[in-house]
Every structure is written in structure tokens, then in C-alpha cells.
Amino acid sequence: MKKYFRWQGLLGLIAFLAFIAAIIYIFAGWIIKTGIEQGGGWYLGAEVNVEAVNVNWSPFTLDIVEFQATDPKAPEFNAMQFKQAKAEVDLWQYLLGKVIVDDLTLAELEFGGKRASVGEVYRVPEGKNTSQTEQAGEAKEMALPDVKQLLKDADLITVSKAEQLQTVYQAEKEQLAQIKDNLPDEEKLDFYKQKVKEIQDTKVKTAEDLVKLKARLDELKAEIKADKKQISQAKDSLQSSKDNLKQAVTELKQAPDQDWQAVKTKYQLDTFEVEDVAHIVFGEKGREYYTQGMEIYQMLKPFLSTDSESATEEQAIVDVGQFIHFTEDAPQPDWLIKQGMVSVKTPQGLFSLDLSEINMQHWKRNKASLIEVSSNQLKGNGQISGKIDFFKAKDGNFLSEGKWLLEQLQIGAAQLDEETIQSAAKSALSLAAAKLFADGEFKLNNFDLDAVIKLDLLDPTFVTNASKGWQKKVVQALNDAAKIPAEIDILGSVMSPDWKIHSQIDEIIKGSVTQQLDAKLTEFKTDLQSQLNQKVASSLKLSDQQAGELANLDAWLNDADGTLNNLLDTQLKSVVDQEKEKAKEKVKDKLKNLFGG
């Protein structure tokens, strides 16, 4: 046996293990501190600092002092920091591969706090972080177009219809002039009358005379009929011209109204605003908080998704290894905070979060997580109270509900001086100060969010850097309101929800500024329409002249047609009949004389 074993080695083993244990005991704090700094830095891609980690062995308690994690997107700020975190950990469960925190105290947790020195960035995150404030702050500028400029716009229907009327007029005029040239004039009519008179006065003595008269008569008739045909054609052309001009005139008369509708749509004169103002006032901060919340969620996501499937997707976790748990008699989540107290420092004041059963495998203990939010130290003696619970089922179904009430939160400074106002006026509309009262509730079913927030802004002070008069009027109207109520509905996927903001701001603006704006719009409309009407009128004046000419031509055609009809149907017809009658009488007289006389 001695050949293979050295029993004195046991002493060496004990000494070695004692040495390792002593190292751990003495340097545990330093080892954990280094682990947090190195591991955190590797995970976040930016410098992580911990001032000290104190370890208490019974009960096993970790005390992390002054934690700061640099925001890789803005290294002069911290993504997260806290003053102190004290966690009482169940050591036995830890040895079995689970992190069960019996009691957690997290003091002055803060997001986006300024660092004393710029943190080192190891990995620059992909994609530029566009500030939600910048996005929301981009207020729509509404400028009324210049009327003269507008009238030069070739797209205006009035302009094109006026031009069209002139074109139609010219075309019809030329066509009618051609027709007029081919029509019998007064002289021709007089000539016809003269000819008819000559025929009427012709003495018919013999049958031969009658035949000759008949021939002359037919010739004249044919000539008159040819002219009559010309007149008939001219009448048809005239009717067509009248219709064309009537159509062009009607279209021109309708054009100014059509143009106004088009201008209103193009320059959004109907849709100014109110909704945009409401979004600026209520949406900006809301989106800012929401984005911040989602960023925190993204940062913590790998730690929250502890089921094996989602963990597989997290390569970072796989790289360093993970525990995979199986059936247990008394199931425990992979990590659990049984109870805890977190104080969160925000620009609005200090919030207190009372935690209970925080984990992401609720089916194991069949208890929902509960977070109670409270504070009576918000700015302006503001108070908040709220409750959020959430439960994740084994099949991955996630349900959460929450309610909260906020009273008298001071937004901005209570007393505004000129310097503060100037610095706050960074966009077309900013809320510099107000008292906020709000209450809300939400339901989250997996990724479907349904949240309603009702809020009242009391004594708001809005500021603007706008130079336009109407924008200043908007700000003044908002500042004059003692109370601005609003309701924000957030619906849809939690990753990109749909924000609907309903606010009495609509009424406030419509009640005051919109009137002023409407007056300006009316003035603009009147000006524009008067200019358009002038165009119509000048075109119509032209049309009237032409209408007169057409009327004259129409009358002349009717007269000429009537004259020719008279000559043809009455006078010429009677000449032949008379001569026939005379011939008949003569024949009768001759026969009388011959047979009985």
C-alpha cells in the first residue's frame, strides 16, 4: 500500500484546503468585487465600478457599496448605479445552484446619473440612440402660404379652367367666323327679295311663259335652299359652341371652391394640431419614461428569462455555463427575491419599492410577484402609491396588472425665473412647470399591453422658442388654462405600443387660438378666393362679350332663315299657284266661248 499511498499527504491536503478557505475568507469581498467589475464590464461593454463588497458569513450576506455601470451610449452617465445593495442569500440553495435572496435592500437606485469621470467603453453599442425627446419635440410647423405665390401655382384649377375657357372661346370664334363667311348676307337676301318680286310681277300670257317662269322659280328656290342649308349647319355649330362655352364657364365657376379644398389639404389648414400639441405635452415625457423602462428591461432580459428555451437563445449565458434544474419536491425558482426594499432616485424624487416574491418562474411556488410603489417625497410634496403584480405560468404565459395614483407632483421648478424659462425653451413647445395629478392602470397579457393613464396638469407653464405669432398664442392659451386634463391609452405590443392621447387641450386651443387662427385662415381664404374670382370674372367677362356676339349671330341666322322660308314657302309658292289659277281661268273662259258661249 505504501507504494501507492502517502497518508501524510492528508495533512498536506488539509493544509492546502485550509489555505484556500483562508484565501476565500479574507479575499471574498475583493474576489466578488473584481468579479462584478470584470463580468459586468464584459456584459455591458463599458466600465463597471464597485467601491467595496463586504461579506458576512452568518447569515451569508453580501453588501455591495457604490455600484456604477457606465452607459456605453453616453459614457459620461451611468446606465445604472446604486449607493448600497445588501442581499441575504440562502447559502445552501446557492451551493445547489439557485440564488434565493431572503432579504434585499437596495438604496438609491438611479438610472442615467452623471458620473464623476467619464467611464471607459469596451464595446460601442450598435445603432444610434435617437432621443425620444428630440423626436417628440419636433413640433409641426404650420405656415400659411403666400396668396400671390399660390396663384402662380400652375396646379390651381381656377387658373387652368380660365385658360381653358379662353382656348375654347378662341376655337369657337374661329369656327363661327368661317361659317359666317359662307352665310347669305343682307345684300343676298335683298337680291332674293328682288328676284321674288320680279317673278311675282312677271306677266304670263302663254303656257310657254309659264314654263319659263317655273324654271326661273326652281332655280331661285334651289339657290335659296342651298343658303338655307348653310344656315341650318351654322345653327348646329352655334349650338355646339354654346354648349362648349357653357361647359367651360360652369367648370370655371366651380374651380375656386375646388382650389380651396386642395389648398386646405395641401397645407393641412384643417388638421392643425391640437393632437400634435397634446402629444408634445403628454407624450414626450411618457415616451421618455417608457423608453427608459424598455432599455432597463433589455439590460435585465437575459437574467429574467430563466427557462431553458430562452436561455438557449442567450449565447452569453451559455458561454459561462448555467444550471439546468429538474423535478423537485419543493420547487424553487432559479432565482428569487423573497422580499426586498428598493429606493429609486429620480429627478422627480425618491420612490420606494416594496418587493415580494420577485422571480420569473412563478409556477414553481404558485405565488405572484408583487411590487408596491410609494413615495411622499416627490417634488412639490408630491405623493405616489401603486401596486403591480405579475405571474409567469409554466407554458410561458405572462400576466400582469397594476394600478397607481400620483398626487401633486411638481414638474419643473416651483418658481420660474427668466433664466430657467430661457433654458427650458428649447423647442416649439416645452412644459417648464406644472403640478401633476394622475392615476392609471394597466394589464399585460404576454406581450399585449392595455394601459390607461388619466392625468391633470395644474397651473401649467409652457415655454416656446418659436417666433411665429400663432405659436406664441398657443403657448399663451395653454398657460391661461388652470387645468389641462388628458387621458393616455397605450395599446398593443409592449415592444412598440400604440399611444393615443386624448386631451381637453383640443378644446382649449379650439376655444381660443384656433379662433384667431380661423380668422387668419378666413382672411387667407377670402383673399385667395377673391383673387381666384377675379380670374373667373375676367374670363367670364370675355365670355359675356362672346355670348353677345353669339346671340347676335343666332338672331341673324333665325331672321335669315325666316326670310328664306317666307320667300320659299309663301311668296314663291303663291306665284306659281296664282299663275296656275290664272291659266286655269283662261282655259275655262276659252272653253265656254267655244261650246256654249
Place this chain on the structure above:
Amino acid sequence: MLTTLAKLFIALNSENSPKQISYAIALGMIIGLTPLFSLHNLVILFLAFVVRVHLGAFFAGWTVFSILGLLFAPLFASLGHGLLTLPALAGLWDTLYQSTFMQLAHFHHTTTLGSLLVSLIVFYPLVRLLNHLILKYRTHIMAYVLKFKIVQTLKASKVYKAYSQLQGAQ
């Protein structure tokens, strides 16, 4: 690093049998490749201290394979994850999991299971390979190497003497 080299050099040039050295390095490999704070490593330490293997070679092996362990950790984790989530083995893991001892041994940890499995598979082939290499070294190279001035300087150093005495005492 110099100390590690010295340990290895002393081991190779000592009177110890090649098996003592190769088993020592192979045990060092297990403790080096697997996560340090694991229950099985207590057994490895016990074996290294109680069985007559070359302790210097054990620590040298531990050091070298710790570096390799860091490099291959993701691979071990993937292997362990694959095995622990393999439906065919679900029953086996579930049964083992019911034992507190097995939980304490962290066999349900992906890196621990993967690295331990790999090091156990590699253990005996490594012993055989090292045996062969040490014999070859002692037959063909050792005499030549001992003539180097640097080696003579190293042998004359306090570190060498201290380790020699320590090994002699054991």
C-alpha cells in the same frame, strides 16, 4: 510561470517514475479544466495528495490546463447543455437530480458536466501519451538538456533545491 516550469523540469529530471508524473498531470488536467469550486475537485485533490503522484507535476498540470479550461469553457458549456437537455437522457438526469449529493456536485451545471466528461474521457489516453513522451525524453533528450548552461544555472537555483528537498521529503 517560472515556478511552473521549474516544477515540471524537476519532475521530468527526477527519479520519479513516468507514471507518477503523467498521472499527476492528468489529475491536474481534471481540476484545471473543470470549475474549481466543484465537489469532484475535492476528490481529485484528495487523490493528488494521498496517492503517490508527483505533486509538482500536478500543480504544473493544474496551471496549464486552467488556461485551456478558460479557452474551452464555451465548448464545455455547449456540450453540457446539449446533454442536460437531451430528451433521451431526461429520465437519467431527473433521477440523479433527486439526490442532494448530485446537486452539490453540480452535475446539472452545463460547464461542470461538459468539462468533467471531456477530462474523464481524455484522462487515460493522456496518461499513456505522457508516459510515452517522458520515457522518450529521458532516453533521448534529458542528458543533452542537462548539459545546457541555463539548466545548470536552474539546478543551482534556490527554487530547484527547495522543490527537490520537498519532493524528497514526500
